[in-house]
Amino acid sequence: MNFEKLIRTVPGFPKEGILFRDITTLLKDGPAYKALIDELAESVKDEKIDVIVGPEARGFVIGAPLAYRLGVGFVPVRKPGKLPADVYEYSYELEYGSDCLQMHKDAIKPGMRVLIADDLLATGGTILACCKLVEQAGGEVAAIRFAFKITDVPQKPELERYNYQTLMTF
Ligand SMILES: O=P(O)(O)OC[C@H]1O[C@H](OP(=O)(O)OP(=O)(O)O)[C@H](O)[C@@H]1O
Numbered sequence: 001m002n003f004e005k006l007i008r009t010v011p012g013f014p015k016e017g018i019l020f021r022d023i024t025t026l027l028k029d030g031p032a033y034k035a036l037i038d039e040l041a042e043s044v045k046d047e048k049i050d051v052i053v054g055p056e057a058r059g060f061v062i063g064a065p066l067a068y069r070l071g072v073g074f075v076p077v078r079k080p081g082k083l084p085a086d087v088y089e090y091s092y093e094l095e096y097g098s099d100c101l102q103m104h105k106d107a108i109k110p111g112m113r114v115l116i117a118d119d120l121l122a123t124g125g126t127i128l129a130c131c132k133l134v135e136q137a138g139g140e141v142a143a144i145r146f147a148f149k150i151t152d153v154p155q156k157p158e159l160e161r162y163n164y165q166t167l168m169t170f
Pocket residue numbers: 055056057058059093094095099118119120121122123124125126127
């Protein structure tokens with residue numbers, strides 16, 4: 001499916017110089033949303049996956065339906081102060097600021113094969129933070145999947161160590 005035409009571009013959000021790629025225009029289209037999740041599921045059909053990890057908030061919209069589709073569990077990675085039990089924590093840089101992410105310590109068992117899923121790859125800071133959290137828990141990052149990536153920011157080279165794919169590029 002041609003998903004690109006369903007993504008809205010908003011220049012200057014959340015600050016000047018950023019071309020914001022808004023997936024809400026794709027998500028509200030039922031057949032397109034379903035096709036996106038189906039294509040992501042197809043892209044991991046040869047991987048052995050025990051659980052999916054997705055970062056707040058847009059990673060939930062991709063990761064949770066993908067987990068349902070694959071019949072595996074879903075682990076949320078959240079912004080600080082949202083998870084009630086003991087957490088691992090990792091701080092990272094964003095295209096437009098910095099952030100910190102947390103994951104429950106008991107969410108991933110050592111040796112579990114983890115698929116990390118998110119809507120968009122920009123610098124890779126968010127997804128690398130998720131990788132660090134999975135690895136702190138003793139999990140293995142088996143694969144990373146994004147709906148799309150943007151090429152207007154430099155991507156962190158460390159991401160090349162991982163098995164990652166995107167369905168589209170902007
Ligand atoms: O590759 P990066 O440079 O890390 O950027 C990509 C991340 O940025 C966006 O999330 P954001 O932090 O804006 O949070 P949101 O999902 O709550 O909107 C997006 O959903 C990715 O998670």
